[in-house]
Amino acid sequence: MTNEANDIFKQARQGSVAAIIQVLNEKLADSGVRTRAIFADGILQLLCEGVTLEQLDQTPLVERIRQILEEIAPRNIRRVNINSRIVREQQLLWLEEISRDPVKQVLWSEEILLKKPNLLKQWSDDWSDRSAAQAKSDVTKASVVKPRLSKHREQSQFRRGVIGGAIVSCLLLAGGWVFHNRFGTSTATNLQAETTKPTSAQSNTASQTKSSTAPINNSRAADAFAEAVRLAESTSQASQSAKSSAEWLSLAAQWQKASDLMATVPSTDNRYKTAQDRVVTYRKNSEVSLEAARRNQNTAAPETSPTSTEPL
Secondary structure (H helix, E strand, O other), X not given: OHHHHHHHHHHHHOOOHHHHHHHHHHHOXXXXXXXXXXXXXXEEEEEEEEOXXXXXXXXXXXXXXXXXXXXXXXXXXOEEEEEEEEOXXXXXXXXXXXXXXXHHHOOEEEEEEOOOOOHHHXXXXXXXXXXXXXXXXXXXXXXXXXXXXXXHHXXXXXXXXXXXXXXXXXXXXXXXXXXXXXXXXXXXXXXXXXXXXXXXXXXXXXXXXXXXXXXXXXXXXXXXXXXXXXXXXXXXXXXXXXXXXXXXXXXXXXXXXXXXXXXXXXXXXXXXHHHHHHHHHHHHHHHHHHHHHHHHHHHOOOOOXXXXXXXX
């Protein structure tokens, strides 16, 4: 599970919206808040849902989401618009619904600007990811050769890792010292000005969210039905062996993604009626998986699989 969590975190850092949702849901599971997201027009549109108003208290929830996203530091994502509302049984194109009538659809909405990650740190993370991938590839290749060659390659890789780590550490220390002395004061002032920028009025928020709604790509909509079915089938198979809270959270995110994909099938498609029925089915499967994750976390005991679903 540790390797799987690391892989998901790396995908989130690369800018995968599905991975970002999974990381957010896992870290916010203790608060009972569940998230959904769409990336449109350079803005990550985020929807937070909870059962009670206390779970959706704006100030602490926005700050916690900011900390999680800045820890992830997703590529090419700096603007995030956070919306909140009480959880609903049926949800189709939630961003379109919010844009059409924001006053009735959300409790509150706030746009935040993520702090730009340090370039040296980002370079170091990329280098570490590439080194880890290369090391994994070397180990896989080494497993099919003679033991002596395998041992030699592992020792060589270890030496390269130690030398590379020492070089990166020195570069980070030197770069951080130079950056702090030359740009530290002005950067801190700019960041403080950005984070203390007042929230826009409700009318401005409505216009921003409306302008950020991106038209659904026709080619993607054409394949959405088939993609959603494939995703639902693989998720249904995975649910038969799920036990831990993290596994159920991952399944919940996959069911929700399948529901969102199915919801993009246009009304002109002859499978539209079937797609609408499966939107509701996949959504309910997501809720069942989320509830299993909560029970597993509360009891700290292996969860048996809930009633299986047919992702037809």
